[in-house]
Amino acid sequence: MRIAIDAMGGDHAPACNVQGVLAAAEVWSDIELLLVGDEARLEPMLTSRPTNVRIVHAASTIEADDEPVKAVRRKKDASMVVSGRMVREGEADCMISAGNTGALMTTGLLVVGRMPGVERPALSPMIPTMDGRGVLALDLGANMDAKPEHLVQYALMGSMYREKVHGIPKPRVGLLNVGTEAMKGNDLTKQVYPMLEPMPIHFVGNVEARDVLEGNCDVLVCDGFVGNVFLKSLEGTAGSLFSVLKQEFTRSWYTKLAAAVLMPGLKRLKKMMDYKEHGGAPLLGLNGLVLKAHGSSDARAIENAVRQARTALQHDLIHTIATEIGGNTSGK
């Protein structure tokens, strides 16, 4: 198993990426790790020399504020693009990047390429839930407008990912909607509902946004626009509440004292809500495994992403999805 890591992508690249890779190399001797990036910068960072880590030189880097499509088209020697090319050409089985999300989605589409039969790949992060299981939500922004067939493929791909990578036997698949009754929703969800029922998945019907955090499904299906609004309102609400709590708790010396007592609980809650804790987001529906690690990934996050990739590869995720998609959808 060969995993290419975009060494230059992310807020703490390349240092944390290198550290994470070295740590992962030590734990799993059955994988080969390819650090893709500027050799001159990476070489001195190798504090150890595990035999299963290798540097692959890439002369440039896609920056966080680069325009995605332009950057991928022009910077053919960027670490992200080189990693994608290695996946396409079979030199790597997977790529991981903590860089520019838009550029990674573009790299997935233009460099790695779509899986035959899949029209729209989906960005599929884990959203934290109160029961700690988390929910894989897709699509959260790879495609703004989706057709019913796309959502059906999201459901299939998400279900397989949860089963193969997270070991959940019959993942509960829910359709994000405005009510739980079958006929609720907009034109899209009304069309998708009856299409999901005969699929070989454990479809639990419509789920409302307010119940998702309580953990009522393992896979949440929605179009990229709605999914993105959903995720951001979740993040925004949590962020705003924490900032007001902080204000309230620092009003006086005795509220500060009381807050100190409650700090461990607050920290647990904050950690629970932090979706960085939940690993990388796969881009599902590509002709190879592509994982988006969070932009602010530290060494541990990179190591976690490698663990995730390894599990997916061990279970032959991409091949399984390709077979299932081929058998269950028309590919339109």
Place this chain on the structure above:
Amino acid sequence: MRIAIDAMGGDHAPACNVQGVLAAAEVWSDIELLLVGDEARLEPMLTSRPTNVRIVHAASTIEADDEPVKAVRRKKDASMVVSGRMVREGEADCMISAGNTGALMTTGLLVVGRMPGVERPALSPMIPTMDGRGVLALDLGANMDAKPEHLVQYALMGSMYREKVHGIPKPRVGLLNVGTEAMKGNDLTKQVYPMLEPMPIHFVGNVEARDVLEGNCDVLVCDGFVGNVFLKSLEGTAGSLFSVLKQEFTRSWYTKLAAAVLMPGLKRLKKMMDYKEHGGAPLLGLNGLVLKAHGSSDARAIENAVRQARTALQHDLIHTIATEIGGNTSGK
């Protein structure tokens, strides 16, 4: 000014509705309040007899679990339907109901009727923001699928409501989107953006879900499906966080003690997040003023809804909207 109140709708009806109306009648002698409902039940509840309160008999009631369209069509003598008919026939200038939301939207459409030129009325509640101003969001669920023209009308109507009823001189109108750049979004928002720019409103561009709570606009425009998902994820996140906080704060006697010290702050935060505090939600785009009070309205909430209705009527809201809509949109 004559305001019809559905005396039988809401979790605490008719008692709280009657109390709220009696309180309002005392404060504002320039309005006439019509309590619409079962006379035999309402009559004994009139603890005082202000000259500006009158009971209008309605024999039946639409229940919370009634199927909206069926209920409105069949129960022609329901308090909600009778109130709507009074608005249509000019016997009342406004109606307020805390009953079944779906039935009220149906009453608005089928009984009160659409404003000429408006294809889709919008449910327009206030969403609390951290700065205490709140934001009027529309549509939050009256119509699941919207065309660009509908969103333009939502923007116009919402802006006028904020100006006339809340006294905000140039309300900032934002388009709910996945990014702030003009070309972001799905087909719908990409079409709407350039249509909003020439409108006689203070259009501040796209706003992201995560920034809405920080108060970056006074009017938030979106389609009913996205709006509903947005509102429910906001409610769900806040609800889940509060319930986890409660767990954490009751772990031991010393966390309980600390929590007691922080309780005033937590209560302020909870109140800030409570959208019941922000008054009734107008159904904009109807041929008369229809206000949805929260289902769990107490007497004070009903009194507040009356205050809101009175302000809207004083500023001739419906006529102003009709003129503006007639002048600025084709009505398609």
